[in-house]
Amino acid sequence: MLDAHAGWSHVERLRSASSLALLVAGVHTAADAERALEAGADGIVAEALAALPEIASTVAGRCPVLLGKGIRLGSDVLASLAHGADAVFLERPVLEGLLVDDREGVADVLEGLAQELREALAFTGTGSAADAGAALLRSEPRPASAQPAEAVSSPVLRKADLHASVSDPVLDTMNFLNEVTHHYCDAISFAPGRPYDGFFDTEQIITHIRRYLDHLAEQGSSAQQIRTAMYQYGPTAGQIREIIADSLRKDEDIDVPPESIVVTVGAQEAMLLVLRALITGPEDVLLVASPCYVGITGAARLLDITVTAVEEREDGFSCDDLETAIRQEQARGRRPRAFYIVPDHSNPSGTTMSPENRTAVVELAARHGILVLEDSPYRMVSPGKPLPTLKSLDRTRTVVHLGSFAKTVFPGARVGFAVADQRVVDDCGRAGLLADELAKIKSMVTVNTSSLSQAAVAGTLLAAGGRVSELNTEAAAYYGDALRATLRSLDRHLPAERRKFLGVRWNEPTGGFFLTVHVPFPADNAALTRSAQQFGVIWTPMSYFFPQGGGHHAIRLSISYLTTAEIEEGTARLVRFIEAECAAS
Template sequence: MTRSTAGDPAPDAPAVVLDAGTLHASVTSPVLTTMTFLNEITFRYPDAISFAPGRPYEGFFDADDIPRLVQAYIDHLRDSGSSEDEIRTALFQYGHTAGQIRELVAGMLRVDEDIDVPPESVVVTVGCQEAVLLVLRALCRDPDDVILVDSPCYVGVTGAARLLEIPVVAVPGTGSGVDLDALERTVAELTARGKRVRALYVVPDCSNPTGVSMERADREALLAAAARLDLLLLEDNPYGLFSGRRRPTLKSLDERQQVIYLGSFAKSAFPGARVGYVVADQRVTGLAADSGPAGDGLLAAELAKIKSMITVNTPSVSQAVIGAMLLAGDGGLREANAVAAKHYQDMMGRIRDGLEREFPAAERPRSQVSWNHPDGGFFLTLDVPFDADDTALDISAREFGVLWTPMRYFHLGHDGDRQIRLSCSYLTETQVDEGIRRLAAMIRHLST
């Protein structure tokens, strides 16, 4: 038998080469490539002490916990009356798109954050990044729809918006949160240009990248401003359990269902599980008749529809592990994270103490080095007298053995050029002390 070769490529046919100009513009967007550069430089200088990653401290992890937690969740299902067949299906098969631990997540929110929402308003996601993607996709319908961000802003949000071709406009932040006057002006200017401002993204507790937290009065003022402006708030809260002082979330103060709450177990449990969630208890009207009574339903249900086309469902085994952790903590994670919270606060204090030694108050006007004082979380902001760009970072890694994150990564414009983000979360006491010594030497070198 002779096989047809009519469709075979010629033996010397060149390999396919794609022109970047034919791909989506996001693949070459600075928003996406900056974090790639940071990963590359970390691998290039593995011995450098790194204040760059926002990762939890690995000393709190034990590999033996994983099988123990899965077994604990299986025991929970048995105790709840599930049959062996149902348990097998729950762990091995595709699961409910909106998540199988929604009741446990809703319970955690009541215990830890005084947020009382029905489980039906929760969608369990593949990390918080998927939650961001789902919400942006659902809210923004037309090219004139705009998302606002408190600037500087976590790049995961601006990057997701870039992928979806959603315009993002920055609103300046202050030492106590969003500049409300600037917010009012921005919304008025965009509305006058025919734009529809859909939502404002904020991180009120120990913000990434600045470390800033909003006080209660500022939170209440932001909610009032959002009500006047007919604006949804996207509240992201990965660091609230690690704050030195417990503050009410925007969602717990929300009486109008104007806050969509984004959460993650990456910091409070462990990032390898890749489990996050979104609380979307807003009513949606005008749906197809089969979507709910009188064509009404929850925004969460609409987000689940989108999720079904992206990840289908969040991995069941990952949900089992997180579910078991929630069950072990009487429904919450705040008490289970008390040791971690103290560790991060101690490391934050150690960074500040080291900076105080290297740059005493009397010398700071001359050195032009200063920093803020977050009361928790993972990050603080350091002002320096030189351009803290990729070139400076490469010099810092190569010649001084210390890594950090340029704050310009988190700005949409050219702000933050002379600022550095320092993370306290991933290092030991010894590494912090030596890292600050190296960092100070680098600053002095680049300042001359």
């Protein structure tokens, strides 16, 4: 019952198990109050003064209503009674009296509060506490100095009046995952997709920044210019675009001018900028490969953009399915504007697009006049030679390449970028680049990306000669070993014949951080809680990553932050959980 996720079923279970008086706390709305009564509550504890009138009106005398917090003065008690409370709880005043003078201190606090209440009743001409009602209340707020901060009735915002994205299930489910991880801190977690930081040396941060400062001096910058470059905001589009462009040419065979690059606060900001620029009205649609990274669908939700999922098949992405989705949207009178995909070792499924499909998807998008948003953060942290990026195959400026140094160079710097070399022509025939328009939007969002973060990333790239692939040789080998160890351990603990009998299967990615395990039972939040609580292993439900529903019988495993020993023990626990769930279902 100390679980942060106790719900109405727990209240009903307590009610059926005990004849003791049952108070339900944490009641914020009239709907909560009604539900509490249905569950058998003998009393309701409201959480906020402003919600009291509505809750009291709903309860209508069927049980006592109490205010749970914020009482410091006798006048606060009277105000609570006038708002509809039958009684109030005392928290901090009692504790403070206890700290000051033990039992005597508490007695003094209670007597002082009672005296203040008597004075408040006399001042307002109220005969007794039972006579306190709404007539005592003033419509205008009193000055802040007239009462302590806790007793001031602050405006209460209705969640229904906020943007719909704050109620998006994805936000709640990711918060739930974080809470589970925090609550069961001894469990082995296959949930976080962050890079392992054991490869990074703290002292190297200073070295890399110094390398960039030396580079500026070598380029002819004066001491004043260097100081300005570090201490001022800097150009919105970024001040290390030339260095990034050089790295892309050497590592990815992406040959674009520096002017086509916008340096962003992680790839997440790049997604937000591109979507804001491309989607102009309710008829515009974003297509996404599904399952899909929640960052892009979350950004679309924030911007009220319609998302249409193109489901991946068991063997990966199909261009035929993409073309069908494009034609269906056009038949509905809508305009597909872009297609988002992670071609290499994708998050969450771990799949990689075939060489044939890479060429085909670029040609298909060009034929239909839509852009491809390519997001490939796991290429340089995967073993072996990567397949060509979609952007390197792009001859018609159809691909917007979204990049990040968060998995490779410096996670905490949060430096990403967008390669947007598409031509944009205004009504007067003047031509520019899509990157110029993204920079305009960025100037209204983050103004610029941290100069210090850019310096650290640039110094690292300069030290490696622009080759992120060489810089990440050790990391790629580490992640590759971890992925293979996970697959071997899963196979050892759940051999082929046994998993066929149970109906369990998984894919075998060649790189990246993730793989998918399909199970015959619902892999939902309840199952995750049982897994963490009873078996000490945490994973991510794949249903989080399906924007239009799906993935209810699959889980995502991330291997990026675990040692070989943790992987071995974690997979053993996971298999015990899977066996137990299969037996129960």
